[in-house]
Amino acid sequence: MQPDADRPVIDLRFELDVDTSTVTGTEKVRFSPDLSTDELVFRLTANQPLSVAAGSSIEVGDVTGDDVADVVYEPAGAAESTQGGLLVVRLRAELQAGQSTEVSIEFELALGTGTFDRFGYDAQTSWWGTGHPLLAWEPGQGWLRDPLVDTLGETATSPAAETTMSVVAPAGRTVLMTGGAVQVSDDGQRTRWESSSPAARDVSVAVGDFMMAEGSVGDTRLIVGAPDEDPGQLLDRTSAALAAMEGYFGEFPFDTLSIARLGDYGGGIEYPGMILLADGGDVTLTHEIAHMWFYGMVGGNQALDPWLDESFATYAESLITGRPGEPDPALEDGLDVGLPIGEFSSANAYFDTVYGKGSVMLNVARMEAGPPQFDAALRCYLNANAWQIAAPADVETALGELPAALAVLREAGAL
Ligand SMILES: [Zn+2]
Incomplete structure (x- = not known):
């Protein structure tokens, strides 16, 4: 399946200072919604509290565009010392489905001391991921305002965009x-x-x-x-x-x-x-x-359905590296694999359930349904949802002719 012809067009310019920890950037976005809206919402991921504690943050400067009325910030779980977790660009008039607008955003990104995070620098390397204001649109749904979370997991959902970078x-x-x-x-x-x-x-x-x-x-x-x-x-x-x-x-x-x-x-x-x-x-x-x-190819709402990327990635990893080898007899115990990220009380509970139990669930479902049939159904899921944002119902559809696999996913609380 090809990417949506009306997907956003994004140009990103980053400049890393000689101090190796300051990035100045410009983001130009051409956005054409499939539902009418009077605003554009961007996530400011670097302002999440753990990243700010390590010295990272993002600060937005000028936001310009013919249709821009004004700009506001929403806290959305960001560290209090920052502008906030969401940048909301209000438009002068309602943008109808299929119309398009262009916005240019200046920003400065501070990279904190190197740690396991999306942003950091050390003597060897400076790195940043989700370092720009991230367009938080889900086609068919609208703007996603899930709060930034204070864990290593991600809660962003963003559309596949035609992207140029310098x-x-x-x-x-x-x-x-x-x-x-x-x-x-x-x-x-x-x-x-x-x-x-x-x-x-x-x-x-x-x-x-x-x-x-x-x-x-x-x-x-x-x-x-x-x-x-x-x-x-x-x-x-x-x-x-x-x-x-x-x-x-x-x-x-x-x-x-x-x-x-x-x-x-x-x-x-x-x-x-x-x-x-x-x-x-x-x-x-x-x-x-x-x-x-x-x-990357089949997106998901990482706040609502973290299992769609993490259970599947851990499962895929296990197919190649041979881990875990044995089905877990306690698959029906513990928390539901399909819980939103915000409902786990600890990082361990999240990892044990979404990565651990989720990958075992998929391995067991594969054995129950028959590996060739399950692998073929997963390929159909990937093809049908390529460059889109999938939901659990899409997995259900792909496994529709494999009731034994569906039973395993339901038992484990994914569906
Ligand atoms: Zn992962």
Whole structure:
């Protein structure tokens, strides 16, 4: 399935200061809603309390456009020291479905001390993901105002957009980003890099002192940057995991996959066509590659239905890495896999349920339905929902002819 012809068109310009922790940016958005609206809503993810505690934040400056009336901010769970968690751009008049408007947003992003987060810097690398005001529109639904959460999980939902990016970085550093990165100029002080992506629902950037390796799997170009280890071995492991995953889920959804190996902060963070990798293990690498299908290509409401990306990515990872091996006899116990992220009382409860129980649930459903039938149904789900934002009902539809699998998902509280 092709991306929506009326999807947003977004141009992002980032410039990393020589201090390596300040990013000035401009975002230009052309937006054409499928439902009438008199505002545009953007998430200011860097203002979530945990990120602000580490020194990160985003501050919006001028917002301009022929249709812009004024701008307000909503707290939405953001740290109190910030403008807020949502930027609301009010329009002079109602924008009807199919009409379009253009808005330009200036902003400054502060990167905090390196930690396991979407934003950070250390001696080797500066990185940011969801570093720009993120357009919070769900086609067919409207604006999503889910509060920022004070955990590592994400609560953003954003449409796949036609995206161009440029990054200006201090000379001597290499840029990796969503869409690949081509260096287009170097004046001795600063270098400029560009990329384009036909359908990206978010982006990330890493600017570092990287050793680079490049390769390909089929038509997919792989770009790997690592500060202090052999990037060739990371490239080889990426190629193997990606090829294995294509065997289950079909062709890799993006033209390029860039991987920036950060320090060992633990874990990885997925972005369309780009992974911020802060862990040296194969399990994390494989999990993040799986997110290119489950999140990158088929989006979900990450606040309402976190299992649609995390249970499936953990399940996909387990198919490749062989973990977990045995079905859990306690699948009917514990919390419902389908709970919204805000209903878990702790990070452990969230991980145990959505990642742990959710992936076991899908493994058991696959065995109950028959692996070839289940794999074929999942491919139908991916194809039918490509570049859209899926809901649990879409999984139900795809598994409609596999009642044994549906029974497992219902038992585990996913449906
Ligand atoms: Zn994940």
